[in-house]
Amino acid sequence: MPRQRKVKTDEQIAAEKRRRADARRLQRAQESPETRALRLAKARESSRARRLQETDQERDARLTRDREAQRARRAEETPEAHAVRVAKIIQAHRKRLETESQEERAQRLAKNREAMRARRGTETPEEGARRRAKDREAKQARRETNLETPKAPLLPELPNTARPSKPSTASTSAHAVHAQSD
Numbered sequence: 001m002p003r004q005r006k007v008k009t010d011e012q013i014a015a016e017k018r019r020r021a022d023a024r025r026l027q028r029a030q031e032s033p034e035t036r037a038l039r040l041a042k043a044r045e046s047s048r049a050r051r052l053q054e055t056d057q058e059r060d061a062r063l064t065r066d067r068e069a070q071r072a073r074r075a076e077e078t079p080e081a082h083a084v085r086v087a088k089i090i091q092a093h094r095k096r097l098e099t100e101s102q103e104e105r106a107q108r109l110a111k112n113r114e115a116m117r118a119r120r121g122t123e124t125p126e127e128g129a130r131r132r133a134k135d136r137e138a139k140q141a142r143r144e145t146n147l148e149t150p151k152a153p154l155l156p157e158l159p160n161t162a163r164p165s166k167p168s169t170a171s172t173s174a175h176a177v178h179a180q181s182d
Contacts, residue, residue, distance in 0.1 A: 067119065082138035083145055
């Protein structure tokens with residue numbers, strides 16, 4: 001026959017908690033500094049490990065969701081839209097390169113390499129083939145859009161003021177120019 005549980009009153013529960021807390025305080029007051037340091041280090045390490053594990057699990061789930069959503073968006077994207085998106089990414093990358101330090105650049109590149117490895121580790125061969133084909137199409141579309149849009153010159157067109165390499169007549173020689181100015 002199973003034992004009947006005693007129903008405890010709130011006062012009894014509070015008294016038990018007080019007794020346990022008093023015993024804990026007494027035990028901690030009697031422990032040596034080395035024992036206390038070990039106990040605190042162990043508690044810190046276990047709580048730190050638990051926190052890290054929880055955040056890792058949350059981050060992994062979020063990364064997987066984000067990656068799947070990104071793949072779905074890219075599957076619906078046209079090559080032209082892909083070319084525009086990649087052009088914006090490249091422009092932002094160039095701007096970042098101008099402002100970042102060598103240490104920041106090294107960290108960013110390491111992070112990019114790790115992300116690439118993670119993505120390729122989870123994609124199937126078919127997805128990889130689709131991704132490469134899409135990249136090829138986008139590259140072609142980018143080339144075509146670059147050919148269609150004329151690039152503005154960096155400097156305004158200036159007249160050629162350099163001395164001609166072979167003077168064709170005597171009027172363009174230095175003596176003739178000097179004589180005309182007199």
